[in-house]
Amino acid sequence: MAKMQRNTVLVVLSFFAIYFIWGSTYLWNKIAVTELPAFMLAGIRFVIAGSLIFIISKILGFSLKITKQQFKNTILAGFLFLTFGNGVVVWALKFVDSSFAALEVSAQPLVVLIMMRLFQGKKIQPMSIVGVVLGITGIFLLVGQKDIIAQDGAILGMVLIFFCMLSWSYGSLFVGKADLPKNFFVNTGYQMFTSGISLLIISTLFGEQWSSPNTWSTPVLWSMSLLIVFGSIVTFTAFNYLLRIVSPEKVATSTYVNPIIAMILGWYFLNEDITAQSAIASVVLLTGVYFINSKKSLTIFSRFSGKRIPKNPLE
Template sequence: MEKSKNTTLIVLAFFSIYVIWGSTYLLNKIAVSELPPFMLAAIRFISAGSLIFVLCKIMGISTKISKRQLLNTTLAGFLFLSFGNGVVVWALRFVDSGFAALQISAQPLVVLLLMRILQNKKIQPMSIVGVVLGIIGIYLLVGQKEIVSQENAVWGMIMIFLCMLSWAYCSLFVAKADLPANYFVNTGYQMFLGGVILLLGSLLFGEQWSMPGDWSPKVQGAMLLLIVFGSIVAFTSFNYLLKSVSPEKVATSTYVNPIIALVLGWYFLEEQITLQSMIAAGILLTGVYFINTKKKMLLFSRFQNKGASALDTESNGKPQGFKE
């Protein structure tokens, strides 16, 4: 029963980081059209973190943490949210939401390389196939339009790439760091502290703040969805998955997010989805399968020792797709 419950939670958590996070590109694009980027992100995360602490109080969940955990959640909040998300929101002023999502789709490749460099993990064939398919799919999508179409687009792409590195590194850090055991509390601290850092950054850059009553209805709605679903639900799911499955599996969300972003762009902004887009989407999702699957490829199984599988998750808990 416990195993079935955990499986259900993992499936729901993946749905959150796949679908809900895929929608945040559109929501951020809508909100940043009127609001300064760091102000937007600061309000989003401080509000979400505060709501989480209120819910913890109501449910009787202790929010006490050690000094070490406070330091780690502050670092994670900065890498994931202050820099990793806040700067992406800034970049959305110069690149469209679909392209931002596509660029960030390279994150699983970065995670694999960082695990190789920092943890001396050997990349296995199944993961390599998945990454290659993902890159091909991204290339097909990006190749349909002019990449640099407006002023400062190059700077936007560079900063998004740095944000991607920040997320990839922090994904590995969080997987092993001493953090609050309760995923809700862990998310609350990362959200609130990351939001405070963004608030300081907004003041430092002299952004012009405004009250929610001055925002248009569409921006108010986008902010509400970002706070409740994009922050509380999806980020709690993200932290849960980082402790429950391997980091490169969690990173596969960046393959699916662009598909969601493209569909929402087509539905709400009347953006065209071409046949090439659908083909690329299929290739991207196939890449997700190859990174996630525990089944061996017949082609590579001949090179494995009899009775052993270097492609499956090892019994000692090492991430799938790697071995020492």
């Protein structure tokens, strides 16, 4: 795929988006889910974001025509990434702190690596083996805290997030080979819109009580707006732009930054505790992710160069 012309200002702004905005989505989701049903929240977010992407695409002259197979693949990819991968994580935030969720999700590259070994027979490089060991150790330290486990629903929240990581990781492998719309913006729009519809159907089946935006509190209105505009449209566009401009391992560095941003914001705005064990777990876990994403073991991300792979369930 031909590289686009580099624009230094756009590159800097795009890195700011995938570093700080993605890290902030944990806070925004946590605020919104305190008042709104999780599946309704995620469904409204993605239906509106997908619709806006379609409108913007038409204004920019992008064709929205896709084949039947591409449409089926966008539905499946959207389910793996957003319907299950995001929707269930948002629901899990009812039981765990946003900072805890961000740290657990940061182990996703480790899960991708193991899946590539199991399903594709990819050899795990020595640097990645070190990363796997550190990653597993970090997860053990993170989820093994008695104070956290003792909280109501905490174990359920941890398990749900883990299954969402499995869904997100398998989705990452799927899009590497799937026939999807060539235009990443259009591809994202279809995934978001179809996932949003699915989430609203799930919300109805679960009997969630829907509410009108005019009854939402000001913090929830702001959080939802930020999730739609910045957490969905801006960051996904920035991510795909960077994949075409810079090397994949540089884009993957957002994996190291997002949990730190989430921890700081959760502590500052929501008074979430950062325990010493959580801090140690974050250092160990993120060091493991670093080894997995190191240049010598780049197979996870390089094979997806030019394709859109969300790396974070709360993107």
